[in-house]
Amino acid sequence: MLEKNSKRLQNGLFLFFGALLFLSVPASAQFHPKATDWPSYAADLAGTRYRPLDQINAANFSDLEIAWRIKTDNFGDRPEYKLEGTPLMVNGTLYATAGSRRAVIALDPATGELLWIHGEHEGKRGGAAPRQLSGRGLAYWSDGKDERILYVTPGFRLICLDAKTGVPIPSFGNSGEVDLKRNDDQDIFPDLITGEIGIQSAPVVAKDTVIIGAAFREGMTPRSMRNNKGYVRGFDVRTGKRLWIFHTIPKKGEFGYDTWEKGSAEYTGNTGVWTQVTVDEQLGLIYLPVETPTSDFYGGHRPGNNLFGESLVCVDLKTGERKWHFQLVHHPLWDMDISSAPILADITVDGKPVKAVAQPTKQGFLYVFDRVTGKPVWPMPERPVEVGNVPGETYSPTQPIPTKPRAYSRNGVSIEDLIDFTPALRDRAKEIASKYHLGPVYTPPSVSKLDTTLGTLTMGTASGGTNWPGGSYDPETHNVYVYACNSCIEPIGLVAAPKEVSDIAYIAGTAGREVEILKGPGENAGADSPKPPKKPSGGGFTRMDVDGLILVKPPYGTITAINLDSGEFVWQIAHGETPDVVRSHPALKGLNIPRTGQTTYNIGTLVTKTLVIAGEGNVTTTADHPRGAMLRAYDKMTGKEVGAVYMPAPQTGSPMTYMVNGKQYIVVAVSGGPYSGEYIAYTLPSAGE
Amino acid sequence: MKYPLAILAFAALATPLRRQVPDASLRSVWDGVYTEEQAKRGESIYKKECAACHGDMLTGGESAPPLTGGAFLANWNGLTMGDLFDRIRKTMPQSAPGRLTRQQDADILAFMLSINKFPAGKTELYKQSEMLKEIRFESAKPSPKK
Numbered sequence: 001m002l003e004k005n006s007k008r009l010q011n012g013l014f015l016f017f018g019a020l021l022f023l024s025v026p027a028s029a030q031f032h033p034k035a036t037d038w039p040s041y042a043a044d045l046a047g048t049r050y051r052p053l054d055q056i057n058a059a060n061f062s063d064l065e066i067a068w069r070i071k072t073d074n075f076g077d078r079p080e081y082k083l084e085g086t087p088l089m090v091n092g093t094l095y096a097t098a099g100s101r102r103a104v105i106a107l108d109p110a111t112g113e114l115l116w117i118h119g120e121h122e123g124k125r126g127g128a129a130p131r132q133l134s135g136r137g138l139a140y141w142s143d144g145k146d147e148r149i150l151y152v153t154p155g156f157r158l159i160c161l162d163a164k165t166g167v168p169i170p171s172f173g174n175s176g177e178v179d180l181k182r183n184d185d186q187d188i189f190p191d192l193i194t195g196e197i198g199i200q201s202a203p204v205v206a207k208d209t210v211i212i213g214a215a216f217r218e219g220m221t222p223r224s225m226r227n228n229k230g231y232v233r234g235f236d237v238r239t240g241k242r243l244w245i246f247h248t249i250p251k252k253g254e255f256g257y258d259t260w261e262k263g264s265a266e267y268t269g270n271t272g273v274w275t276q277v278t279v280d281e282q283l284g285l286i287y288l289p290v291e292t293p294t295s296d297f298y299g300g301h302r303p304g305n306n307l308f309g310e311s312l313v314c315v316d317l318k319t320g321e322r323k324w325h326f327q328l329v330h331h332p333l334w335d336m337d338i339s340s341a342p343i344l345a346d347i348t349v350d351g352k353p354v355k356a357v358a359q360p361t362k363q364g365f366l367y368v369f370d371r372v373t374g375k376p377v378w379p380m381p382e383r384p385v386e387v388g389n390v391p392g393e394t395y396s397p398t399q400p401i402p403t404k405p406r407a408y409s410r411n412g413v414s415i416e417d418l419i420d421f422t423p424a425l426r427d428r429a430k431e432i433a434s435k436y437h438l439g440p441v442y443t444p445p446s447v448s449k450l451d452t453t454l455g456t457l458t459m460g461t462a463s464g465g466t467n468w469p470g471g472s473y474d475p476e477t478h479n480v481y482v483y484a485c486n487s488c489i490e491p492i493g494l495v496a497a498p499k500e501v502s503d504i505a506y507i508a509g510t511a512g513r514e515v516e517i518l519k520g521p522g523e524n525a526g527a528d529s530p531k532p533p534k535k536p537s538g539g540g541f542t543r544m545d546v547d548g549l550i551l552v553k554p555p556y557g558t559i560t561a562i563n564l565d566s567g568e569f570v571w572q573i574a575h576g577e578t579p580d581v582v583r584s585h586p587a588l589k590g591l592n593i594p595r596t597g598q599t600t601y602n603i604g605t606l607v608t609k610t611l612v613i614a615g616e617g618n619v620t621t622t623a624d625h626p627r628g629a630m631l632r633a634y635d636k637m638t639g640k641e642v643g644a645v646y647m648p649a650p651q652t653g654s655p656m657t658y659m660v661n662g663k664q665y666i667v668v669a670v671s672g673g674p675y676s677g678e679y680i681a682y683t684l685p686s687a688g689e
Numbered sequence: 690m691k692y693p694l695a696i697l698a699f700a701a702l703a704t705p706l707r708r709q710v711p712d713a714s715l716r717s718v719w720d721g722v723y724t725e726e727q728a729k730r731g732e733s734i735y736k737k738e739c740a741a742c743h744g745d746m747l748t749g750g751e752s753a754p755p756l757t758g759g760a761f762l763a764n765w766n767g768l769t770m771g772d773l774f775d776r777i778r779k780t781m782p783q784s785a786p787g788r789l790t791r792q793q794d795a796d797i798l799a800f801m802l803s804i805n806k807f808p809a810g811k812t813e814l815y816k817q818s819e820m821l822k823e824i825r826f827e828s829a830k831p832s833p834k835k
Contacts, residue, residue, distance in 0.1 A: 078779060078780060078786055079779065079780070080780070081776065081780060082754070127784050127785065128784060131752060132783050132784070133783075200752070217741060217742070217752075218741060218742050218744070218750040218751065218752060218753065220741075220744055220745065220750065221740060221741060221745060274751075337751070339751065462744075462748070462750060462751070463748070463749065463750075463751075463755075467751060468751065487759065488758075489748075489758070490746075490748055491746055491748070493746075508744065508745050508746070509745050510745060510746065513732070513745070543757065543804070543805060543806040544757070544758055545758065545759075545762075547829060547830060548762060548828045548829035548830070550758075550759050556759065579759065579763045580763065580766055580767075580828075581762065581763070581766065581828050581829045584829070585829060586832055598759065598760070598763070599758060599759025599760055599763075600759070600760040617760060618759065618760055618763035618764060619763055619764045619766070620763065621767065627767060650764065672754070672764055673764040673765055673768065673772070673776070674768060674772040674773075674775070674776055
């Protein structure tokens with residue numbers, strides 16, 4: 001049925017180019033990725049986003065020029081404006097996902113010339129997918145002879161291509177594909193075409209095993225407490241055969257089943273691993289960052305702690321069996337999905353070597369564990385947290401709070417956080433905040449009411465903090481570098497859900513803007529019909545700014561360097577130009593405001609021999625550059641900015657780097673607003689220019 | 690009267706060029722460019738078509754950008770309502786872009802303006818892209834004109 005809808009985009013001409021590439025690969029070599037390549041999404045399986053390259057450095061970063069660029073508009077039936085991919089560069093070819101089709105493209109890494117393209121036409125199944133567009137990337141595998149590219153389509157099919165030609169590998173699965181909606185220890189409902197499950201992250205291949213998680217629609221206002229479950233599976237990279245499965249919601253008889261009271265493990269869904277996984281090939285261990293169970297902000301239908309929701313789970317690479325786990329948030333209520341790749345780091349704490357795993361989070365804590373045993377490197381005691389009063393909800397009275405490192409971004413809202421540029425602005429910010437319940441991290445969501453509070457004002461929840469781009473790690477300094485939004489305010493109010501909308505008791509909403517069921521033509525519209533209650537559009541909605549100024553004090557977004565040997569900050573800077581609205585605001589005239597950084601939550605960092613590199617997420621127009629955004633470089637030891645180069649649109653995919661023909665390149669995905677997706681490659685001008 | 694051909698060709702080129710750079714004399718979103726009624730219609734459509742991804746409070750999610758707040762206001766600041774309208778027309782709703790009518794898209798835009806606390810006025814927001822390009826998106830309220 002599906003195969004009938006599938007139509008592969010292939011072009012015989014590309015085979016010719018593929019054959020040329022084949023000639024350049026040493027036939028007898030075993031595959032050992034070079035330090036000058038970028039062979040997996042996060043540079044390596046340890047999630048470091050680090051390459052020891054230094055041709056591009058503090059002295060010349062600002063001289064970078066565009067080597068090549070490729071718009072992704074034509075890799076799908078419409079342009080996309082949210083290009084989030086990070087390409088790979090291996091063995092002299094650059095690979096990326098691109099466009100609204102999530103096509104795979106192979107390019108010459110020095111010139112950007114298109115070598116081959118592969119796309120899957122999935123018809124209704126693609127159109128119904130919960131995670132569409134080009135996704136975050138793909139995986140490369142080689143045994144030294146065969147070279148393969150693996151990616152997951154929007155319609156949730158794992159595709160295996162010959163890296164040299166882009167042609168599907170016939171011996172893998174069913175003619176090059178594995179239907180991920182099948183053989184998943186559950187029946188995907190309602191059917192294989194529209195059944196909600198997919199993924200947008202890049203697959204990971206470790207020791208011949210392909211690891212695939214799952215993602216769903218946003219979970220703020222789900223239609224039901226029932227949903228498909230996000231299990232994690234391992235597949236044989238040669239055959240596509242399923243090797244193992246890990247049940248992120250335990251089945252009856254499995255460890256953790258009893259943390260779902262009243263049988264709620266049976267019907268609750270989601271709880272997937274939608275972001276990047278990390279692998280220690282030497283230890284044979286996988287680190288799985290698990291998301292929130294069904295219904296982001298209301299857990300009344302899933303009493304209990306809900307393992308393995310919002311847990312870091314370590315499983316065996318060969319069998320998928322659980323080795324250890326640590327639940328970061330018990331009975332999740334804040335959409336604190338573990339949203340990015342765990343980072344592996346070999347560190348020295350109090351004179352003792354530790355094989356560690358460090359997990360950046362939306363809530364701004366960097367959780368650091370011994371990755372062999374799962375024991376926290378620094379204590380994470382259970383501390384009492386506020387218990388709420390939403391009808392039917394159950395609350396965990398405590399949550400684990402890391403004692404070290406301290407939180408690197410705001411994860412609650414207090415009056416102290418509100419802007420203080422001038423007393424008048426502060427008063428207005430206080431007035432807005434007074435309509436909400438405030439508190440520190442883990443202050444629970446509240447029912448939205450017009451006469452008391454409209455909800456709980458939070459930070460470090462759904463957006464973060466650190467979201468999917470995650471952090472970087474420098475094995476030389478033992479520093480983690482991590483971007484975080486420090487001003488992404490999220491009001492979380494709950495309203496009773498009408499039965500026609502959802503079978504969940506409470507969903508996200510605002511008093512005065514209760515969910516309306518659309519009526520049929522003429523219904524309740526005749527004379528003497530009851531008149532609808534009069535209410536203003538927007539109801540209790542409050543804009544979270546004062547005359548365009550963010551409600552909270554700068555810095556709005558930061559990059560923090562955290563040393564993992566000591567658990568201390570090395571430096572923290574505001575990342576991003578001060579927004580136009582702040583620089584030109586009449587109420588701020590005459591004030592000396594240091595760079596504020598920007599309010600955005602999707603910025604990934606890259607670390608090299610000497611630099612930390614990250615683009616901006618907001619557009620600005622300044623005396624130094626036209627409307628656009630800057631790709632910035634910082635001295636990794638001090639955080640001091642050492643260079644910047646112009647981009648026509650914000651960074652939307654994390655930057656990567658590689659060397660080819662003796663030149664270093666940096667590739668970054670930009671898009672957003674009216675600017676459709678584009679990969680841009682920067683390099684230094686040739687000598688003599 | 691005959692004009693030299695070159696001047697005609699220049700005039701033909703000049704118009705689209707000028708439109709690409711919104712000038713300060715255009716109306717802006719602060720000038721009451723939609724009505725309350727239109728925003729209410731837009732709210733119903735938004736809830737059905739947009740809220741699942743962009744959120745009830747327009748704060749976005751992991752897969753959908755916010756439609757209010759710092760990044761949204763910064764990234765559209767200085768552009769026009771036509772640019773925003775075209776973006777919606779081309780790409781939304783994600784499962785079936787272009788399924789909504791231009792009127793529905795304009796209504797959703799009116800709702801987004803109301804949520805972002807731009808003032809309502811007496812005339813509805815246009816539903817033609819070219820006309821919407823005459824309305825500048827300004828994130829901060831401009832100083833009163835003298």
